[in-house]
Amino acid sequence: MHKTEWLLLVISLPGPTKAARMRLWRALRLSGAGALRDGVYLLPNSPSASAQFATQAAEVVASGGSAETIAFGDGDATQQQRLLALFDRGDQHARLIERAQAVRAGIGKGTDADVRRRLATLRREAAALSAIDFFPGPAAAQLEQALGDAEAALAAVADGGEPRARQGSVPRRDIARYQKRLWATRRNLWVDRVASAWLIRRFIDAQARFRWLRQPEDCPKTAVGFDFDGAEFSHVGGRVTFEVLLASFSLDKDPALVRLGTVVHALDVGGAPAAEAAGLAAIMAGYRAKGLSDDALLVEASGVFDALHAAFQGAEDSTS
Template identity: 60%
Template sequence: GAAALRDGVYLLPKSESARAVFAEQAQEVVAAGGMAHIVAFDGEDDAQHREFVRLFDRSTDYAELFGRLDAFKTEIAKLDEVEARRQAAALRRDIAALGAIDFFPGASRHQVESALADAEAALNARFSPDEPHAAKGIIPKREKAQYRGRTWATRARPWVDRVASAWLIRRFIDPKARFRWLKTPKDCPKTALGFDFDGAEFTHIGARVTFEVLAASFGLHNDRAIARLGALVHYLDVGGIPVPEAAGFAAIMAGARAQQANDDKLLHSMSAVLDALYASYSELPGGES
């Protein structure tokens, strides 16, 4: 993200993260017998400061992304779901990467973020027309004992949040859970526990997606492996902070969905993937607790 002042001279805005990188590099240089100093400086005056800031203008990069988003929205009707979601994930990733080096965000960034939200709304309208809207309120605490041996219902042909939520339910909340896959939310039986649609017992609340709401409801969010899975599901469902494993998980999910027309078999296939991810996350520092 550094800007070139001239050959061999680069400028980077002062930040704790940048200083940490330079400090690590300086230690390596000193350890190898060299000399290194970290020097911070300010512009000579306001005019020079403005000139430095202009070096980090990302508006041209945002314009290119805006054009890609516009083309994507035009093409959604012609794309199959796997390809549409692949392109959406790539756009989300590239926008996040640019945002990470946009040290002085302005109107261009807000315009692209708004266009991304519009594109994702168009994507959901095409492939997930009953995608829930976030409700307001607090997440009530639930007792697992009252939710055992139940029928749980969600929309058919599940994508990431619904599959991960179903896995979480069967793995940690209701081991004998039965699932109903609904053509539309209005088909949900009154005796079933609905999840991930408007009006469901468990759905998006505030900034949390359904997986995160379920985890918080049943006191599972303190398990850091589940919290990490929640971050993955959140990013793939509504965007936000990028997760390294997201692209790989989305590709596996898309492939399994293309192979399995039966939603119970799809859940079975993806449960093995989620079990493996949970085990991997549990092995990381600060994992299962």
């Protein structure tokens, strides 16, 4: 087990210092310090922990008390487990996950603005928790997934016009017939549409032009439509548009693209979780919060999809 270096703050305050004790308690709680007992506090040793404890020690001394900081390493495995348990944030993560799930369940029952405010509050609280989550475990990833799912669900409702999956097989297409084409999809891009546009430009039609539609009925007759009802390429069976494009142009022979498809699928329609889904959802939510145009969003997000594809290729290469 990895050994941890620790920093201990040992303080003693005189009796009539209730206000000073309250200030100290609040500051230590915000720092994420664990309490071994009254007057003895613990943090993983780091420059920020040293600075935090130095500040609190100075305040204690100014209030007429005494304070010492002591650095030490782990003892045996039993002691290490006991110290690490002081920093278990599982219950705090669980409460935020429950709230994120409640927000998602309430989407469509109130105003979008209210949901966005609640999600923004949860994001701030999650960030504050992350700052003191010195030993993150599975619960941290589960919280990020829950927030990403709620943000994706809100985006889908706010956008409207989500395509209904049609049944049947996915026919193979001749890529030569899809060069230098105009491609069209619904505006206000979200994960499946922006991923599909990236895939089109990177692997299908390098000179593709895009038109973002106010509504599907605005699609020009000469354009190749994707990700809306009646489009040439849209959801089929259990596949989202990105996965349909992979199958249509025989790109599903690329394991890295297939793996990327599982991330897009998880964010667009749910299903099996993907480790990278929560991070991608947070990035997409950030782009939307910045108010980027769809053209600018595609440019920005293309770098993210390039990086994910390269990382997945690297993972495949390392196992072959």
